Amino acid sequence: MTAVSILGHGNMGSAIAGIFEKAGNTVQLLGSADKDQALTGEIVVLAVPYPAVEGILAQRGEELAGKVVVDITNPLNFETFDSLTVPADSSATAVIQAALPGAKVIKAFNTNFASTLATGELAGQPTTVLIAGDHAEAKTQLAEAVTSAGLRAIDAGALSRARELEAIGFLQITLAAGEKIAWTAGFSVNA
Numbered sequence: 001m002t003a004v005s006i007l008g009h010g011n012m013g014s015a016i017a018g019i020f021e022k023a024g025n026t027v028q029l030l031g032s033a034d035k036d037q038a039l040t041g042e043i044v045v046l047a048v049p050y051p052a053v054e055g056i057l058a059q060r061g062e063e064l065a066g067k068v069v070v071d072i073t074n075p076l077n078f079e080t081f082d083s084l085t086v087p088a089d090s091s092a093t094a095v096i097q098a099a100l101p102g103a104k105v106i107k108a109f110n111t112n113f114a115s116t117l118a119t120g121e122l123a124g125q126p127t128t129v130l131i132a133g134d135h136a137e138a139k140t141q142l143a144e145a146v147t148s149a150g151l152r153a154i155d156a157g158a159l160s161r162a163r164e165l166e167a168i169g170f171l172q173i174t175l176a177a178g179e180k181i182a183w184t185a186g187f188s189v190n191a
Helices: 011-022 050-064 092-099 114-119 136-148 159-177
Strands: 003-007 026-030 043-046 068-071 104-107 128-133 152-157
Touching: 003 011, 011 026, 011 043, 011 114, 011 136, 043 050, 043 136, 050 092, 068 092, 068 136, 092 104, 092 159, 104 136, 104 159, 128 136, 128 159, 136 152, 152 159
Parallel strands: 003 026, 003 043, 043 068, 068 104, 128 152
Antiparallel strands: 104 128
């Protein structure tokens, strides 16, 4: 059993909490009003919009050292929905890892909508969670929790692959916002 802290209790935070709980883990779900509560999890999920990450890192940077930090963000330009806000050769995850050198930062859940995480399926198949990062043990720990909850996990490679995952997330969000696909849809990987 793993202790997990989730920062952000919106749709994504709640859906991810359900996955970890279904796999038998303990979950601490914290919102913006819980800034003074210590993180109890060895895994910390950043289930917040990307613009909120800077403040979290400033406040909790020392507390995140040594932890597995799961970045679920998609660094969208929320004003225009026409670009990502990180350099083309980088990713939100790389920016977070640079700010938290003592943490094991991985990218996951950003290519999923909350509804497919909550139901655990997409088009009759288990929801697939793509995971990228440079810390093999952290990726394995997350993958085991995801698969224990009945979902599928795929190691998408090194931290540098996070930029492709963010591009997929960006495309999916813009398609849903443009009503080309439903917020209950998504991309599926057939393995």
